[in-house]
Amino acid sequence: MRAIPITLLWRCPNLRFRGEHPVKPGLIIGHEPVGVVEELGPGVTGYNVGDRVLVGAITPCGQCRACLSGQLSQCGHGVGYEALGGWRFGNTINGAQAEYLLIPHAQANLAKIPDELTDEQVVLLADIASTGFSGAESGGVKIGDSVVVYAQGPIGLCATVGARLMGASLVIGIDGDENRLRIARELGTDVVLDYREVDTVAEVKRLTGGGADVAIEALGTQETFENCLRALRPGGVLSSLGVYSGKLQMPYDAFAAGIGDYRIVTTLCPGGKERMRRLMEMVRHKRVDLTPLLTHTFTLGQIAEAYELFGERRDGVMKVAIKP
Numbered sequence: 001m002r003a004i005p006i007t008l009l010w011r012c013p014n015l016r017f018r019g020e021h022p023v024k025p026g027l028i029i030g031h032e033p034v035g036v037v038e039e040l041g042p043g044v045t046g047y048n049v050g051d052r053v054l055v056g057a058i059t060p061c062g063q064c065r066a067c068l069s070g071q072l073s074q075c076g077h078g079v080g081y082e083a084l085g086g087w088r089f090g091n092t093i094n095g096a097q098a099e100y101l102l103i104p105h106a107q108a109n110l111a112k113i114p115d116e117l118t119d120e121q122v123v124l125l126a127d128i129a130s131t132g133f134s135g136a137e138s139g140g141v142k143i144g145d146s147v148v149v150y151a152q153g154p155i156g157l158c159a160t161v162g163a164r165l166m167g168a169s170l171v172i173g174i175d176g177d178e179n180r181l182r183i184a185r186e187l188g189t190d191v192v193l194d195y196r197e198v199d200t201v202a203e204v205k206r207l208t209g210g211g212a213d214v215a216i217e218a219l220g221t222q223e224t225f226e227n228c229l230r231a232l233r234p235g236g237v238l239s240s241l242g243v244y245s246g247k248l249q250m251p252y253d254a255f256a257a258g259i260g261d262y263r264i265v266t267t268l269c270p271g272g273k274e275r276m277r278r279l280m281e282m283v284r285h286k287r288v289d290l291t292p293l294l295t296h297t298f299t300l301g302q303i304a305e306a307y308e309l310f311g312e313r314r315d316g317v318m319k320v321a322i323k324p
């Protein structure tokens, strides 16, 4: 398909510089595409050239054991399971920061965009909304739960929105960036805490009467992982979204020596066309509006400049849209 009308800058070029997740040299990156079908491969049915589609960051095959067992992100490409196998764009095949994009397993991955929704309204669903919401879903947030979200970057903010959607009665968002804490408030976080100013674990325990029911990790560091564990009540759920590098340690006291009945779950962004359809329905029926997170737009020709701004987090940048 023609990848652009719109795609998003991705945080992982920064990750590469920080050595957190390797990107194969020469591969086109980018995995949050909205586009128009330019040509259809053999066997792809139910679509027409010219259809406007959203494709998830994760592109499962829909046919392997992993996919058919509901583990689409760990897709084995037609056979068994492969860890992170559903993440292909900009990881194992060329991604979306280009004029054209070849969609793998198109039948399983092209989600038609309802006419009343703009590209800007849906592009954030491909990854950050799907991932962020999944933090709350995998954490099993229930009506009345208290939830703490460590880090309020785009992923953490969407986790916060997800926790509210799932029925949390109290959502506490933690970050050290005033702009992000302000956006967290605007998106409905009940209490925001600046980790530079307060002992966040003590404060979460105080606000929740002993610890949060669910703690969502949305940064990928030892510190935030550990704080999540410490901020949980016994038997609580740590739902981890961050991409970690190096070693992640489990201090025995934070882990109640292994017998605190904690559950730790991790989630790779859910993808595939049904997930995208469901998320678009949430936007269409006005359950969520994430457009405030789309702060900047650049052309493909200006992408280096866009990455500079994004990497340095200048000018209140959250997510950057790239158009032709």
Ligand SMILES: NC(=O)c1ccc[n+]([C@@H]2O[C@H](COP(=O)([O-])OP(=O)(O)OC[C@H]3O[C@@H](n4cnc5c(N)ncnc54)[C@H](O)[C@@H]3O)[C@@H](O)[C@H]2O)c1
Pocket (backbone or CB within 6 Å): 011, 127, 131, 150, 151, 152, 153, 154, 155, 156, 174, 175, 176, 177, 180, 195, 218, 219, 220, 223, 224, 240, 241, 242, 243, 244, 267, 268, 269
């Ligand atoms: N699980 C998945 O499928 C998936 C998908 C996309 C991204 N990710 C990962 O999610 C994580 C977050 O991504 P993002 O785009 O929101 O990142 P980001 O870099 O834009 O935001 C990170 C935020 O963390 C805050 N922060 C820094 N130190 C902190 C601390 N000690 N306590 C609390 N907050 C702190 C920063 O101020 C910033 O706002 C990354 O690890 C990314 O790789 C995971």
Ligand SMILES: [Zn+2]
Pocket (backbone or CB within 6 Å): 060, 061, 062, 063, 064, 065, 066, 067, 068, 072, 075, 076, 077, 078
């Ligand atoms: Zn599969």
